[in-house]
Amino acid sequence: MTSDRMPLPQEWPFAYTLIVAILLIVISTIGLLSVYDYLQAEERMTSDLNTLQSVTEKSIRESIVDVDTGLKLFDDSLNLRLQRGFSLFLEEYERSGWDPGEMDLAALKTELGGDMDLYVINETGVIVYTTYSPDLGLDFKEIPDFYDEITRMRLGDAFSPDRVVHDPETGQIRKYAYMPTPDHRYLLEIGLIPDALVEERNQLRSQESTQEFVTLNPYLDSIAVYDIFANPVNESDKPPDPATRALLTETIIPGRTDYEVREDGKQVRYLFIDLKDPDYPSDPSVVVELTYNTALIQSQLDRMLYYRAAVGLLAIVLSSAVIFLVARRLTRPIEEIIDDVDVIARGDLDHTIRVAASREVMRLERSINTMVASLKAAISRLRESEETIREYSEHLEEQVEARTAELQESTGRANLYLDIMTHDIKNATNTASLYADLLMEELEGEPRSYTEKVQKSLGKSVEIIRNVNTIRQIQEEATVLRPVALDPVIRAEIEHYPDVPIAYAGTTASVLADDLLPEVFTNLIGNAEKFSDPGGRITVRVEEHGDEVEVSVEDNGPGIPDEQKPHLFARFSGGDGAKSGRGLGLYICRMLIERYGGRIRADDRVSGRPEEGAAIRFTLKRAA
Numbered sequence: 150m151t152s153d154r155m156p157l158p159q160e161w162p163f164a165y166t167l168i169v170a171i172l173l174i175v176i177s178t179i180g181l182l183s184v185y186d187y188l189q190a191e192e193r194m195t196s197d198l199n200t201l202q203s204v205t206e207k208s209i210r211e212s213i214v215d216v217d218t219g220l221k222l223f224d225d226s227l228n229l230r231l232q233r234g235f236s237l238f239l240e241e242y243e244r245s246g247w248d249p250g251e252m253d254l255a256a257l258k259t260e261l262g263g264d265m266d267l268y269v270i271n272e273t274g275v276i277v278y279t280t281y282s283p284d285l286g287l288d289f290k291e292i293p294d295f296y297d298e299i300t301r302m303r304l305g306d307a308f309s310p311d312r313v314v315h316d317p318e319t320g321q322i323r324k325y326a327y328m329p330t331p332d333h334r335y336l337l338e339i340g341l342i343p344d345a346l347v348e349e350r351n352q353l354r355s356q357e358s359t360q361e362f363v364t365l366n367p368y369l370d371s372i373a374v375y376d377i378f379a380n381p382v383n384e385s386d387k388p389p390d391p392a393t394r395a396l397l398t399e400t401i402i403p404g405r406t407d408y409e410v411r412e413d414g415k416q417v418r419y420l421f422i423d424l425k426d427p428d429y430p431s432d433p434s435v436v437v438e439l440t441y442n443t444a445l446i447q448s449q450l451d452r453m454l455y456y457r458a459a460v461g462l463l464a465i466v467l468s469s470a471v472i473f474l475v476a477r478r479l480t481r482p483i484e485e486i487i488d489d490v491d492v493i494a495r496g497d498l499d500h501t502i503r504v505a506a507s508r509e510v511m512r513l514e515r516s517i518n519t520m521v522a523s524l525k526a527a528i529s530r531l532r533e534s535e536e537t538i539r540e541y542s543e544h545l546e547e548q549v550e551a552r553t554a555e556l557q558e559s560t561g562r563a564n565l566y567l568d569i570m571t572h573d574i575k576n577a578t579n580t581a582s583l584y585a586d587l588l589m590e591e592l593e594g595e596p597r598s599y600t601e602k603v604q605k606s607l608g609k610s611v612e613i614i615r616n617v618n619t620i621r622q623i624q625e626e627a628t629v630l631r632p633v634a635l636d637p638v639i640r641a642e643i644e645h646y647p648d649v650p651i652a653y654a655g656t657t658a659s660v661l662a663d664d665l666l667p668e669v670f671t672n673l674i675g676n677a678e679k680f681s682d683p684g685g686r687i688t689v690r691v692e693e694h695g696d697e698v699e700v701s702v703e704d705n706g707p708g709i710p711d712e713q714k715p716h717l718f719a720r721f722s723g724g725d726g727a728k729s730g731r732g733l734g735l736y737i738c739r740m741l742i743e744r745y746g747g748r749i750r751a752d753d754r755v756s757g758r759p760e761e762g763a764a765i766r767f768t769l770k771r772a773a
Contacts, residue, residue: 167476168469175468179461190453194446198368202418202441205366209437210422213374217424217433221312224324227341228310231326234261234339235308242330242337249278249335266323268338270299281340298430302327303336312431315376327430368445370415373438377402382435393438401436414444486513493521628744630661632772635698639689642670649678649687656691658698660769662745669741672734673702673765680706680763693771697747701766708759714751735765742767 237257245251249269258267258280266281274289274296289296302309311325324341363369373389374382379397381388389397401408401419408419420437492500502517588600635658643651651674660666670689677687681704690701709717718739742749747768754762 162480167480168472171472171476172465172469175472176465179464183457183461186457187450187454191446191450194449198441198443198446201366201368202439205362205369206418206420206439209362209372209439210420213422213435213437214424220433221426224313225310227313227324228308228326231265231310231324231339231341232308234265234341235326235328235337237261238267238337238339239328239330242335247330247332247334252278254278254280264342266340266342268340270303270336270338272303272334274299276338294432295430299327299336302430303329304333305329309430312426312429312433314431314433325431368441368443370440370442371438372440375436375438377432377434379436389438397436402434405434411443414442414447416441416443486517490517628663630663630745632659633662633666634659635691635700635769638667639670639691642667642674643689645671646674646678646687649681650685651687651689653689654691656698658691658693659772660698660745661772662769665741666745669738669767670702672738676734676765677702677704677706677763680704682706696771697768698771699766699768701752701764703754703762703764705754705762708753708761709751709763710759717751718749738765738767742769746770 237260241252241254241257242249252269254267254269258265266284267279268276268281268284269278270289271277276284276287276289279285289299306329309327311327313322313324315322321342326339326341328337328339329335330337363372373387375389375397376382379389379394379402388394396408396410397419401421405421405423407421410417410419418439418441420439422435422437424433424435426433486502489500489502501521589597592600636656639653639656643653674687674689681687685705688701688703690703692699692701718735720733720736739749747770749765749767752764752766753759754764
């Protein structure tokens with residue numbers, strides 16, 4: 150047996166092997182610890198980012214909601230003035246005979262102090278009359294949600310104030326309120342321009358600035374706030390780029406939901422803060438854009454990785470120095486022992502191992518010295534034994550030749566006796582069989598049945614003698630195979646059973662066999678005839694499969710149980726039925742088939758249905 154291990158070079162010292170092995174363990178340990186520490190730091194930093202992100206976003210939401218609550222209180226403080234303005238607005242509408250075209254809106258604006266613009270909105274949501282010419286003809290159907298609100302107010306009877314809003318184009322703030330006309334044909338609107346209160350409201354509104362959260366969160370780069378029209382709320386905020394505006398107007402604002410975008414080294418979070426109040430038609434909801442710098446975590450991890458790598462490299466260098474010193478101390482005594490063993494191996498058995506300081510090495514030295522002493526004693530005894538063996542070997546060849554001659558002589562005598570016995574028994578059996586045939590013709594009744602049994606017994610004796618001769622031929626004769634035509638052999642054996650219906654279609658195949666091949670068919674057809682039902686039929690099939698020829702001998706008898714099939718071809722093996730014997734027929738068949746290089750097996754005539762008969766199948770090599 151050879152080893153699969155690759156041998157180490159002879160010049161590779163054990164000390165170096167030990168150093169390399171320990172270094173591999175140390176480097177692997179340091180590497181695993183560094184990786185674990187790196188993963189822990191990454192998890193910790195990610196957790197810190199998530200925590201800061203959650204706290205920051207919660208604080209921003211609360212801050213904007215609080216500011217909006219203060220702004221709502223400020224906006225509601227203007228409602229009383231607007232209500233008073235609507236009393237004059239409605240008086241003018243009644244004076245004109247409910248015809249807005251006859252109303253003097255310019256004079257009414259002057260009467261109201263000049264800081265209020267007046268609007269008349271018809272049933273289709275269009276501003277048909279106003280003191281603020283840029284809004285003339287404005288169609289609120291283009292803003293479906295707001296159109297639904299003004300339609301609801303036009304059909305109602307109540308004063309409806311709105312929040313202070315910014316004009317998207319001019320940036321000017323206005324406080325709007327609405328009142329339906331008594332005939333519900335129009336919706337009157339007043340837009341207050343509270344110039345005296347702009348600075349005060351802006352001071353309150355400046356609390357919306359959330360830039361202080363940038364300094365509190367190291368991962369937060371910037372904050373931007375956009376209104377429901379995707380316009381920046383704070384003057385310092387830049388308008389969104391086209392891609393961001395499309396995301397706001399098509400996804401976030403219609404869905405009124407948060408959104409997140411991840412890019413290389415950056416995470417952008419969009420928080421939709423719902424400030425819509427069902428009591429007001431305007432929607433002051435905002436979208437807060439938070440830009441997080443996730444690359445900061447990676448840069449911190451990279452710095453930590455460089456630091457860990459430097460520390461690990463230093464630890465490896467120091468460990469290497471310590472390991473080298475320890476390995477030299479451990480391996481030096483072993484090297485000395487190896488030198489002493491080499492001296493002993495060259496034949497100097499009187500050489501002793503030098504004593505070392507280590508207790509374990511001292512035990513090894515004592516063991517080697519003891520082994521050398523035992524080896525010397527064994528060599529001495531071996532030399533003494535060599536003389537004795539030499540004496541025995543001188544006479545051994547003569548004894549083997551004498552025993553071989555005796556064995557050959559005994560074998561010859563045994564074969565001679567066997568030939569004489571076979572010849573005489575066969576002659577006596579043939580004579581007895583002849584007299585039995587004569588008696589069969591003369592006797593009737595019970596004497597005839599006894600004679601039939603005698604005749605069968607004589608036939609069994611003939612079969613035994615044939616089997617013994619066949620086995621002796623198989624064992625003594627050398628195997629010399631030659632091409633043999635199957636068809637004549639099979640037909641010759643079938644002719645021995647003229648009273649038995651045997652189906653055989655013929656074949657042109659030739660196989661490698663010898664003169665004993667007919668014994669196979671004699672035994673198999675005889676067995677099939679014995680086990681077939683009365684009036685049954687035997688079938689012999691020959692099929693060619695490549696380089697092999699498969700032969701089947703089938704009957705319609707009781708079949709062979711599955712548990713008996715593997716043992717059927719053993720010596721003196723038989724079935725359990727009344728017709729089963731204890732002969733050598735199938736054993737001889739197996740010996741001959743294996744002699745020819747084939748295989749034999751017991752099978753069912755119909756696969757899976759042993760009760761419908763048995764089939765003995767064997768293969769032979771096809772002759773070229």
